[in-house]
Amino acid sequence: MQGLGRKRWVIAEGYIPGASTGSGRAFESHETACILNAGERDASVGIMLFFADREPAGPYRITVPAKRTRHVRFNDLSDPEPVPRDTDYSSVIESDVPIVVQHTRLDSRQAALALLSTMAFPAE
Amino acid sequence: MQGLGRKRWVIAEGYIPGASTGSGRAFESHETACILNAGERDASVGIMLFFADREPAGPYRITVPAKRTRHVRFNDLSDPEPVPRDTDYSSVIESDVPIVVQHTRLDSRQAALALLSTMAFPAE
Amino acid sequence: MQGLGRKRWVIAEGYIPGASTGSGRAFESHETACILNAGERDASVGIMLFFADREPAGPYRITVPAKRTRHVRFNDLSDPEPVPRDTDYSSVIESDVPIVVQHTRLDSRQAALALLSTMAFPAE
């Protein structure tokens, strides 16, 4: 299968809740960029983060191997710097081959978790 | 980085729940338009609100600086008039430079919060 | 403002939970098609419903006045027939002028409500 999707995607919403209930990694409040590389070549992906009141951070470098998916938690990004909690941000995701990106948040600040998801915006 | 996105976006859903549980601004029921301006020029943004049974309201004027994101709570809009609670509305968001817009609602009317999100519709 | 959007939209998901908790219309489990007509001419809208194991139903006829929004609850559709509960369906929404359509479900079968939303798919 040839590569599917686009090379640049935007997620305008971004917010990692600073608190969680429940136990374990599965129930920790988190934001995820789910990235599919359906093609035959590994994807070199860079994520830039934009904030309300400071310069952008990044790029955060990620490899998504050919014919694999990678669900990247923004919580886990640490190089060049960790992603601040309880802070508004947006992200731009660029790849050297076509990919598809979907955005998800799990919020477990309260005893019952809440979910949101949307396909990212494919920028020309 | 050049500007990313489009100059006009539509969010057909709009509804600010009139009640909240939990404490503090983070848990107040709200609707948000998350706006990313990834370009090098500040964005002058105008938001028009459409209702079921009255003339549209606005434009609400907002600036999103270059290379910044702004998560605009509809709850906070006050000029030319506040946004009514428990009332159906839609919004059209226009900018003089390309932006990307994502829509989110946090509903805390009950003890456990609920979330929804979707990319706005990029109108030609 | 000229009309915004497209004349045909698709919502592939459809399911009205048959049960609710909480009191009043606001907390009744429901599915909604939020329709914005930002243009200067009233929109004549027809909704067709598709099911898993029977012929399609409709069209359900709705008018969305110029410069108005209408958040149509599928629960309220009754002519030519009510929408069955606890039943999978899809919907195709056609208009004689451009509109924008967003899909939302509020599920209150359990004590804490859940929400989902997505922009409908703009069919060519």
Added chain:
Amino acid sequence: MQGLGRKRWVIAEGYIPGASTGSGRAFESHETACILNAGERDASVGIMLFFADREPAGPYRITVPAKRTRHVRFNDLSDPEPVPRDTDYSSVIESDVPIVVQHTRLDSRQAALALLSTMAFPAE
């Protein structure tokens, strides 16, 4: 009505929670691809699943009859192999006639269910 939509769709997010609360099939944690075939010819659909650390699985073969919708639970897919729980995946859905695909998850791991939904990405 002619066929509506596209022949190839991508859902980058995929995750079936391994646990559920509540009773019965309706409240079992599940992921769904809601597929509408609005056209006059039956659709032969194949679903490929992509994982983080192994070769893709599939195709899973499904028929969506003409003028019908089918809400396919990934939980129910078994041939050529079941879909693992608590495991990240993505899916690519291909059809021989135009269809529309929407993605939904119901998560009932905790006492209050959570929902997410988004239109799938229509790959060229």
